[in-house]
Amino acid sequence: MVLPMLNPTTSFCGTEQPSHLPEAIRQKIFDHPCYSEQAHHFFARMHVAVAPACNIQCHYCNRKYNCANESRPGVVAELLTPEQAVKKVLVVAAAIPEMTIVGIAGPGDPLANPQRTFSTLRQVAEQAPDLKFCLSTNGLALPRYVDEIVRHNIGHVTITINCLDPVIGAHIYPWIFWQHKRIRRQEAAAILIEQQQRGLEMLVERGILVKVNSVLIPGINDKHLKVVAQVVKAKGAFLHNIIPLIAQPEHGTYYGLTRHREPTAQELATVQADCAVDMTMMRHCRQCRADAVGRLGEDRGAEFSLEQLENKEVDYAAAMLRRQAVQQALAKQLINRQCNSEVKLQFIPVKKKPLAGSPSTRSIRMAVASKGNGLINEHFGHAKAFLIYEASSQGVCFIDRRQTELYCEGSDICGDKEVVLENIIQLLADCEVVLCARIGFEPWRALEAAGLFPNNEHALEPIEVAVKAVYQERLNASQPAQFTTGCKIA
Amino acid sequence: MAFAIVEVCINCWACELVCPNNAIVEAKPHFFIAAEQCTECAGDYAEPQCVGICPIEGAIVDEYQKPLNPLGSLIPIPLKQRRETLTVP
Ligand code: SF4
Numbered sequence: 339m340v341l342p343m344l345n346p347t348t349s350f351c352g353t354e355q356p357s358h359l360p361e362a363i364r365q366k367i368f369d370h371p372c373y374s375e376q377a378h379h380f381f382a383r384m385h386v387a388v389a390p391a392c393n394i395q396c397h398y399c400n401r402k403y404n405c406a407n408e409s410r411p412g413v414v415a416e417l418l419t420p421e422q423a424v425k426k427v428l429v430v431a432a433a434i435p436e437m438t439i440v441g442i443a444g445p446g447d448p449l450a451n452p453q454r455t456f457s458t459l460r461q462v463a464e465q466a467p468d469l470k471f472c473l474s475t476n477g478l479a480l481p482r483y484v485d486e487i488v489r490h491n492i493g494h495v496t497i498t499i500n501c502l503d504p505v506i507g508a509h510i511y512p513w514i515f516w517q518h519k520r521i522r523r524q525e526a527a528a529i530l531i532e533q534q535q536r537g538l539e540m541l542v543e544r545g546i547l548v549k550v551n552s553v554l555i556p557g558i559n560d561k562h563l564k565v566v567a568q569v570v571k572a573k574g575a576f577l578h579n580i581i582p583l584i585a586q587p588e589h590g591t592y593y594g595l596t597r598h599r600e601p602t603a604q605e606l607a608t609v610q611a612d613c614a615v616d617m618t619m620m621r622h623c624r625q626c627r628a629d630a631v632g633r634l635g636e637d638r639g640a641e642f643s644l645e646q647l648e649n650k651e652v653d654y655a656a657a658m659l660r661r662q663a664v665q666q667a668l669a670k671q672l673i674n675r676q677c678n679s680e681v682k683l684q685f686i687p688v689k690k691k692p693l694a695g696s697p698s699t700r701s702i703r704m705a706v707a708s709k710g711n712g713l714i715n716e717h718f719g720h721a722k723a724f725l726i727y728e729a730s731s732q733g734v735c736f737i738d739r740r741q742t743e744l745y746c747e748g749s750d751i752c753g754d755k756e757v758v759l760e761n762i763i764q765l766l767a768d769c770e771v772v773l774c775a776r777i778g779f780e781p782w783r784a785l786e787a788a789g790l791f792p793n794n795e796h797a798l799e800p801i802e803v804a805v806k807a808v809y810q811e812r813l814n815a816s817q818p819a820q821f822t823t824g825c826k827i828a
Numbered sequence: 829m830a831f832a833i834v835e836v837c838i839n840c841w842a843c844e845l846v847c848p849n850n851a852i853v854e855a856k857p858h859f860f861i862a863a864e865q866c867t868e869c870a871g872d873y874a875e876p877q878c879v880g881i882c883p884i885e886g887a888i889v890d891e892y893q894k895p896l897n898p899l900g901s902l903i904p905i906p907l908k909q910r911r912e913t914l915t916v917p
C-alpha cells in the first residue's frame with residue numbers, strides 16, 4: 339500500500355483511480371481534469387484552436403466552425419495563430435492558476451496542421467514550462483507524427499476510434515485525404531482504421547498515455563463498441579470514453595440533416611456500463627468545446643477573447659509562483675479527499691442478507707447540482723447540468739453529467755418555466771433524489787409530485803458523502819415495511 | 829489553366845497546406861488561388877490537391893466556373909433534406 343503524500347508527482351492513495359493502473363500512469367493523470375474523476379473538480383484545462391484543416395470527413399461533423407453559440411466538439415469561436423495561442427495560454431494560466439493542461443483538439447485535426455500545432459506547443463513549453471500538453475486526433479496521420487509527439491513532450495493523446503470494421507466505418511466516414519488522393523467510403527475507412535490502430539500501438543510502445551474516444555451512433559456502432567473497448571484496452575489504451583452522438587438538423591451535419599437519432603441518456607449509460615466491464619471508463623467527460631477554457635463544463639472562453647488579449651501583459655515568472663502555491667493547496671485538498679476515510683468512495687457494507695421474499699437491496703440514482711470542488715453547492719434553479727450518481731450496495735459511482743436548460747427563478751427572460759421544469763424532470767427520470775444547495779418552493783413541489791425527491795439538507799457537503807448518507811436514509815426508510823412482510827430471521 | 833475559390837469557402841486552410849505550388853493564399857473574405865501559379869497540379873499529382881482535400885462542395889471551381897466537387901459529391905445528403913435546412917448553397 340502506498341502512503342498518501344502531498345506532492346502530486348509522487349504516489350497517492352486514490353480509491354477512484356483504478357488500482358490496476360500502473361503507478362507511472364496514475365502520476366500522469368493525478369491532476370488531469372479530463373482523466374481523473376476527482377481532479378476535474380479541482381484542476382482546469384484549456385484548449386487552443388490553432389488547427390483549422392482536417393484530413394477526413396465524419397458524418398457527425400460540420401466543417402463550418404465559426405458559430406459561438408454551439409457547444410460541441412469541433413466548434414470554436416476564434417481561430418488563433420500559434421503566436422496568439424501562446425499569448426492566450428499565458429494570460430489564462432496567469433488568471434486561472436489551477437489550469438494545468440493545454441490541449442489542441444480542433445476545429446480540424448492537430449496532425450493535419452503539424453506546423454501550427456507543434457510550433458504552438460514548442461513556444462508554450464519555452465515560456466510556460468509548468469504546463470502539460472495533450473492532443474486529440476482522428477488518428478489518420480498519427481503513425482507519421484509519433485516521433486514528433488514524443489519530442490514535444492506530449493503526455494496524453496486522445497484518438498477518436500468509432501469502429502474497427504470498414505463496413506461500419508463506411509457509414510461514418512464519407513472520405514479521407516490520403517497520400518495525395520481523396521479516398522472514399524469503405525476503402526477510406528479501412529485505411530483510417532489501420533492508421534488509428536498502428537498509431538495507438540506506437541504511442542503505447544513509447545510510453546504515452548492514450549485515451550480512446552468513441553462516438554455512440556445508434557444503429558451504426560452501438561453493438562460494435564464493446565469489441566472496440568476490448569481491443570483498445572488490450573492494446574494498452576488506459577481510458578475509453580463513450581460520448582453520445584449530437585445530431586441536430588441546425589448543425590448541418592450529415593447525421594443532423596438525415597435526422598439520425600441521438601442516443602438517449604439511458605442508452606448511453608447502458609453502453610458505457612457494458613464497455614466498463616472491460617475498460618476503465620471516463621464517465622464524467624463533458625462535451626466541452628474545442629476552445630473551452632476553465633474547469634470542465636465551466637466554460638470561461640468568453641473572458642479571454644482575442645480582443646481582450648491584445649493589450650494584456652503577463653509577467654509569467656510571477657504568475658508561475660502563484661500557480662505553484664495554488665496548485666499545491668489544491669493537490670493537498672485532492673489527496674485529502676482521496677485518502678480521508680470519510681470522503682473517499684467507500685463500499686457500503688451490506689448489513690444483512692435480504693429477507694426471503696423481499697426485494698434485494700436496490701440501487702438508487704441521484705441527481706446532484708454542483709458548481710465544482712466536489713461539493714453540493716449549486717442552487718437547483720442555477721444548475722446548468724446535473725451530475726448523476728448511483729449508490730448501491732457496491733458503493734457510490736459517478737454515472738454521467740446531463741446538460742439542462744436553466745430553470746431560472748423569478749425572471750421572465752428565462753422562457754417558459756414550466757416547460758423547462760418538465761424537461762428537467764424527464765432528463766432525470768431514472769433518478770430518485772435531487773441533491774442541491776437550495777431550491778425554490780415551486781420546483782420542490784413539482785419534483786416531489788414527479789417522484790423525484792428534492793433534498794437540500796446536504797448543502798456544501800462533499801457529493802459522495804451525501805449520496806451515501808441519503809442512500810442509507812432511503813434504504814432505512816423502506817426497511818420497516820420489509821420487516822413486517824418478510825419472515826423474520828432469528 | 830487555373831482553378832479558383834469562391835465564396836462558400838470556409839477558410840479552413842486545408843488546401844493551402846497541400847498545394848505543391850504555393851498557389852493558395854489566405855485572403856478576405858476567403859482563400860484565393862493565384863492563377864499564374866496554379867498548374868492544376870499537372871506534373872506533380874494525378875489529382876489536383878486542393879480539390880482532393882477541400883471539405884466544402886462547390887468551393888473550388890474550374891476556369892468555366894464549374895464546381896470541381898459538385899453538390900452531393902462529398903456528403904451524400906439527399907437533396908430534399910438539404911433544401912429544408914441548409915442555408916449554404
Ligand atoms: S490545383 Fe494544385 S496547383 Fe492549383 S491551387 Fe490547387 S493544389 Fe495548388
Ligand code: SF4
Binds near residue numbers: 833837843844881
Ligand atoms: S479547402 Fe476549401 S473550404 Fe478550405 S480554405 Fe480551401 S477552398 Fe476554402
